Amino acid sequence: MDVVGEFQKGEIDGKPCLIYQNVIKPQIHSPNSSDEKHLIQNPLPIQNMTKVAIDSGDNLPPPPLFICPSLRFKLTITIEAKLLDDGGPTPDVDGKLRISHLLGDNMMYGHDILPLFWCNNKEADPKNDCSICNTRKVGTCYYFCVECDQRYHKECVESPLEINYPSHVKHSLQLYNVKTFEHCILSTKKAEVLLYYCALCDIYMHVLCAQAKIPFLIDQPKKHDHTLTLFPRQASLTCNVCGLVDKLHLTYVCRSICDFVAHIDCIHNPQTIRISRHFHGVSFTSSLPSGKWCCGICRREIDSDYGAYSCNVCKDYAVHTRCALRKDIWDGIELEGVPEDKDVELPFYRIADGIILHFSHGCHMKFETNGVYKENEFCQACVLPINEENFYVCVKCDFILHEKCADAPRKKVHPLHPHPIEQKVVHENHEFECAACMRKSSGFGYVCTINGCDYELDAVCASASEPFNYQVHPHPLFLALDPKKRQYATFASQQEFKR
Numbered sequence: 297m298d299v300v301g302e303f304q305k306g307e308i309d310g311k312p313c314l315i316y317q318n319v320i321k322p323q324i325h326s327p328n329s330s331d332e333k334h335l336i337q338n339p340l341p342i343q344n345m346t347k348v349a350i351d352s353g354d355n356l357p358p359p360p361l362f363i364c365p366s367l368r369f370k371l372t373i374t375i376e377a378k379l380l381d382d383g384g385p386t387p388d389v390d391g392k393l394r395i396s397h398l399l400g401d402n403m404m405y406g407h408d409i410l411p412l413f414w415c416n417n418k419e420a421d422p423k424n425d426c427s428i429c430n431t432r433k434v435g436t437c438y439y440f441c442v443e444c445d446q447r448y449h450k451e452c453v454e455s456p457l458e459i460n461y462p463s464h465v466k467h468s469l470q471l472y473n474v475k476t477f478e479h480c481i482l483s484t485k486k487a488e489v490l491l492y493y494c495a496l497c498d499i500y501m502h503v504l505c506a507q508a509k510i511p512f513l514i515d516q517p518k519k520h521d522h523t524l525t526l527f528p529r530q531a532s533l534t535c536n537v538c539g540l541v542d543k544l545h546l547t548y549v550c551r552s553i554c555d556f557v558a559h560i561d562c563i564h565n566p567q568t569i570r571i572s573r574h575f576h577g578v579s580f581t582s583s584l585p586s587g588k589w590c591c592g593i594c595r596r597e598i599d600s601d602y603g604a605y606s607c608n609v610c611k612d613y614a615v616h617t618r619c620a621l622r623k624d625i626w627d628g629i630e631l632e633g634v635p636e637d638k639d640v641e642l643p644f645y646r647i648a649d650g651i652i653l654h655f656s657h658g659c660h661m662k663f664e665t666n667g668v669y670k671e672n673e674f675c676q677a678c679v680l681p682i683n684e685e686n687f688y689v690c691v692k693c694d695f696i697l698h699e700k701c702a703d704a705p706r707k708k709v710h711p712l713h714p715h716p717i718e719q720k721v722v723h724e725n726h727e728f729e730c731a732a733c734m735r736k737s738s739g740f741g742y743v744c745t746i747n748g749c750d751y752e753l754d755a756v757c758a759s760a761s762e763p764f765n766y767q768v769h770p771h772p773l774f775l776a777l778d779p780k781k782r783q784y785a786t787f788a789s790q791q792e793f794k795r
């Protein structure tokens with residue numbers, strides 16, 4: 297039985313929308329086939345079939361049962377290995393799943409079929425992630441596999457090998473087991489493992505996003521005064537929020553006379569956010585004051601007629617909507633109504649002229665100017681020698697800091713990480729590895745302030761900021777946006793230079 301995911305018109309809570317359904321693919325029979333009358337003319341929704349089967353006795357096929365998604369992965373590998381053994385053409389082992397989600401289709405393999413129990417809990421399970429897609433908590437409707445001792449989303453278990461998506465009518469999308477991070481075009485979030493993929497367009501969708509209902513009408517007064525209506529086909533219209541023409545995103549239009557167009561994810565953009573590339577918060581604006589604007593992230597021009605994020609403090613800082621919302625730039629937290637954090641904790645108190653008390657050291661430190669290179673004296677923060685530069689030295693012991701290292705802020709934002717980072721002086725085992733240059737350091741670090749995020753930079757990498765002026769290159773350098781090229785190429789070179 298071939299099953300395909302499709303959308304059909306329906307209503308949820310009295311609101312019209314497109315609803316996802318798994319349907320049986322119409323069989324293609326030859327015209328003189330004898331069983332022509334059994335041909336399924338219209339796709340039959342599986343959910344309805346299940347209901348009929350339960351309601352009216354034993355005459356209809358039994359309700360479908362599903363197999364564990366982990367087993368689908370394993371069986372796919374087995375099939376690929378067998379094709380190779382048989383000496384047939386090398387299968388393209390690209391992660392495309394070959395195993396249906398239905399139990400009936402997979403009995404022939406003689407593998408253990410893992411029992412899955414349908415859990416319909418009243419309260420969402422707050423702790424458990426789906427073990428196959430790693431994207432969201434399993435919520436209230438999930439399956440539990442006894443054999444694997446794992447929970448899985450309903451959508452992840454019941455995902456057919458193929459779906460048709462309304463904003464992507466030319467090709468169907470296939471189910472893949474993907475090992476790298478990709479971006480889901482429906483949520484712009486990172487996606488991995490179980491995904492729908494169109495190889496012709498090179499686009500990915502989370503299994504959950506691909507099966508979510510699509511409303512016909514959306515009211516979002518923060519973006520537009522009138523109700524927005526789903527544009528029923530792939531649209532080459534410029535989105536007022538992000539300024540891009542992106543046919544692959546679901547597009548909504550204003551049916552009043554006001555020429556407003558927005559992608560579904562753009563309609564729900566956050567209003568105020570913090571980004572890793574700028575010290576202040578930035579807020580969404582539907583247009584910028586006219587003039588020439590350069591995006592603070594990608595350095596390309598911003599069309600001031602379309603939406604962008606602009607700084608709440610600086611008059612001249614703005615970024616493209618989609619640049620601001622990148623996963624490696626924005627921490628995912630909306631800050632609307634949250635006042636800007638203005639308490640700046642100072643790194644030291646000035647006790648007297650030239651005498652400070654630094655937060656990292658209990659004794660007073662004295663300011664000194666240095667005319668010579670001191671080979672055996674190293675700054676406690678950056679672990680680099682005290683060169684011909686100013687420094688603070690402890691009046692009682694040999695604790696020493698460069699002037700610029702003593703001045704370094706306790707807390708900062710850094711272009712390499714979406715969350716704020718703060719100084720950490722004491723480390724377990726007296727050392728740590730810098731996440732940017734991968735070197736071990738025994739000096740001060742900057743650790744991420746978010747619980748559970750283990751990101752830490754050494755003092756040198758943390759001091760790098762944009763733009764970086766490298767003396768042997770005539771132009772200022774900016775951080776590359778491709779994460780693969782990024783960390784080593786730009787900031788590591790700075791450290792080499794300083795040593």
Ligand SMILES: [Zn+2]
Nearest residue numbers: 426429449452
């Ligand atoms: Zn899942």
Ligand SMILES: [Zn+2]
Nearest residue numbers: 467494496497
């Ligand atoms: Zn396509």
Ligand SMILES: [Zn+2]
Nearest residue numbers: 535538559562
């Ligand atoms: Zn948009």
Ligand SMILES: [Zn+2]
Nearest residue numbers: 591594616619
């Ligand atoms: Zn940009």
Ligand SMILES: [Zn+2]
Nearest residue numbers: 576607609610
């Ligand atoms: Zn600013």
Ligand SMILES: [Zn+2]
Nearest residue numbers: 675678698701
């Ligand atoms: Zn230093």
Ligand SMILES: [Zn+2]
Nearest residue numbers: 730733754757
């Ligand atoms: Zn480093």
Ligand SMILES: [Zn+2]
Nearest residue numbers: 715744749751
């Ligand atoms: Zn972090």
